[in-house]
Amino acid sequence: MSNLFTFTKKELYEQIKTFKGVAVAAVLLVFGMTSPLLAKLMPEIFKSADLGVALQIPDPTYLDAYAQFFKNIGEMGLIVIMLVYAGAVVSETTRGTATLMLTKRLSHSAFVISKFLSAAIVWTASYAGSAALCTVYTIYLFPEGKPSNLLFSLFCMWLFGVITLAAALFASAVFKSYILSAVGTFAVWGLLLVTSALPKIKDYTPAFLSSDNLKLLNGACPPDKFQIPIILGILLTALLLTLACIIFRRREL
Amino acid sequence: MENINQYLPFLIPVAVLEIGLLLVALIHLIRHKSVRNLNVGVWAAIIIILEFIGPVLYFAIGRKDD
Numbered sequence: 001m002s003n004l005f006t007f008t009k010k011e012l013y014e015q016i017k018t019f020k021g022v023a024v025a026a027v028l029l030v031f032g033m034t035s036p037l038l039a040k041l042m043p044e045i046f047k048s049a050d051l052g053v054a055l056q057i058p059d060p061t062y063l064d065a066y067a068q069f070f071k072n073i074g075e076m077g078l079i080v081i082m083l084v085y086a087g088a089v090v091s092e093t094t095r096g097t098a099t100l101m102l103t104k105r106l107s108h109s110a111f112v113i114s115k116f117l118s119a120a121i122v123w124t125a126s127y128a129g130s131a132a133l134c135t136v137y138t139i140y141l142f143p144e145g146k147p148s149n150l151l152f153s154l155f156c157m158w159l160f161g162v163i164t165l166a167a168a169l170f171a172s173a174v175f176k177s178y179i180l181s182a183v184g185t186f187a188v189w190g191l192l193l194v195t196s197a198l199p200k201i202k203d204y205t206p207a208f209l210s211s212d213n214l215k216l217l218n219g220a221c222p223p224d225k226f227q228i229p230i231i232l233g234i235l236l237t238a239l240l241l242t243l244a245c246i247i248f249r250r251r252e253l
Numbered sequence: 254m255e256n257i258n259q260y261l262p263f264l265i266p267v268a269v270l271e272i273g274l275l276l277v278a279l280i281h282l283i284r285h286k287s288v289r290n291l292n293v294g295v296w297a298a299i300i301i302i303l304e305f306i307g308p309v310l311y312f313a314i315g316r317k318d319d
Contacts, residue, residue: 079306
């Protein structure tokens, strides 16, 4: 247990030293700031583009700001996360540094879990900062109207990010090269997104957390509907990490 | 243009973070002059052209460990 703690701390330090964690934080923080701005400035941009046709654009509201935020984080933000953390375990196994760590009384599982924990801490901190900036900007730029269930909606996106991280760690522990690991991560993520388009299961899949969390803000979707996706999301994270540990333990390094 | 000026206090931190990330990646690349995968020139182009994804990709797979 103390091994896990020490190694997670070392990993966090490493992520700052190699700028990986810093890059993730910078990207997420920028999304937090640009999303409300873009929503606010969109009508102006259309006006100045002068498309020749008179476009009737309704005045943007706080909902547009959060829609931009969830879209940016859910697409670009998670792609950045996947690109960075698909290499978490792979980079150590290909360089041979993993063998070095694992002989130092660190179990294979603790190695994988500590990688996941450090990634999750970076994601949580950067996402929290990003969401806070987005909220502050939105309150300032769109003083009228108040979103309901804002924290819960933000939490849903956070959980979807954690599932994505688990997918990245899983692929990273299973595959032997960065490219394969990245492709594997995107495959798991893609499969998850596909489930949100299938009529019978779309209300229950964890992808519901990122596809419909915006509807919480204007009350179009009651919070109860998120119970099953949240439970399934946590189970999926646990499953991916367990599989990652089992497969990594059996791998020849 | 007046409108844009009004939003400058919001835009400046965005620009600082974006340009900062780009510069940190470029300076790291120039100081180390060695990369994994591809070559230094290609990485410099990736960092500059691909906003955000460029520097992130560099730190994720391009940078060589010290």
